[in-house]
Amino acid sequence: MRKQPQQKRSREMVRALVDATALCIQRHGLDDTTTARIAEQAGVSVGSLYQYFGDKSALIEALMDRLAEDIAGGLRRLPLMAVNDLNEMVHRSILFGFSVLRSRDGLYLELVRNWHRLPTHRMVDLLQQHFMELSRLYFLRHYRDYPIENLEVRVFIVTNSVLFTMVRHVSQGDLIGEQALARELTRMVAGYLAEPPETAAP
Numbered sequence: 600m601r602k603q604p605q606q607k608r609s610r611e612m613v614r615a616l617v618d619a620t621a622l623c624i625q626r627h628g629l630d631d632t633t634t635a636r637i638a639e640q641a642g643v644s645v646g647s648l649y650q651y652f653g654d655k656s657a658l659i660e661a662l663m664d665r666l667a668e669d670i671a672g673g674l675r676r677l678p679l680m681a682v683n684d685l686n687e688m689v690h691r692s693i694l695f696g697f698s699v700l701r702s703r704d705g706l707y708l709e710l711v712r713n714w715h716r717l718p719t720h721r722m723v724d725l726l727q728q729h730f731m732e733l734s735r736l737y738f739l740r741h742y743r744d745y746p747i748e749n750l751e752v753r754v755f756i757v758t759n760s761v762l763f764t765m766v767r768h769v770s771q772g773d774l775i776g777e778q779a780l781a782r783e784l785t786r787m788v789a790g791y792l793a794e795p796p797e798t799a800a801p
Contacts, residue, residue: 613651615641617665620658625706629713634658656718663710663722670699671729680737685745685793688737690785693761697777700769711770727758745793757788 619640623632634655638648652658677695682688700707710717731754738747747753761784768780 609651612641612643612647613661615643616648616652616658617661620662621703621706624662624709625704629659629709629716660718660721663718664725666707666710667722667725667729670696670726673699674729674733679733680740683741683744685741686785686789689789689792690781693781693784693788696761696765697769697781700765708769711766714766714770723759723762726762727755730754730758746795747792753792757791761788 616637619637620632622640623636627636632655634648634652635645637655637658638645641648648658652661673695674692677691679688679691682691700711731751734750734754738745738750764780764784768775768777
């Protein structure tokens, strides 16, 4: 972002531009989304847009940051801390992930189709941070049942593995049933996270 919004009006303009970016991608697809269309959708001039965002890529980065925060907020609202069974907690999280990818009137689907062309590392980094916070809270609360070690390493592996699998699944169509995939991902993730420290691989 070129200029950090300080005043309320500036923050509202930035929010409107990011919202307009999402709407344009939904309606026109990623390739046919332009800064001119985004500015028109937001009801501002292209010049005003360029005060805050240098180009379309910067707007997409801001959108993906917001989507990552929205996903993290949704995860925080799930009643996962009260779920004692690790399999159930993981399963709910994975089903939530699939529901997100199917939501927003095709926005996520269009982004997933173009995953390799987008600044996805920013989104993955943000999601990984949120998963790490959630995991720390969960395993602190359930330490007696799941005395996990190397949590940071395990969350890194789980986050990237699950996200990559979900993206591949959604972008390539339903070659595998979603419920079956969710079950197998749950077995893989819960089994790995619950692996006792003394039997963990060196």
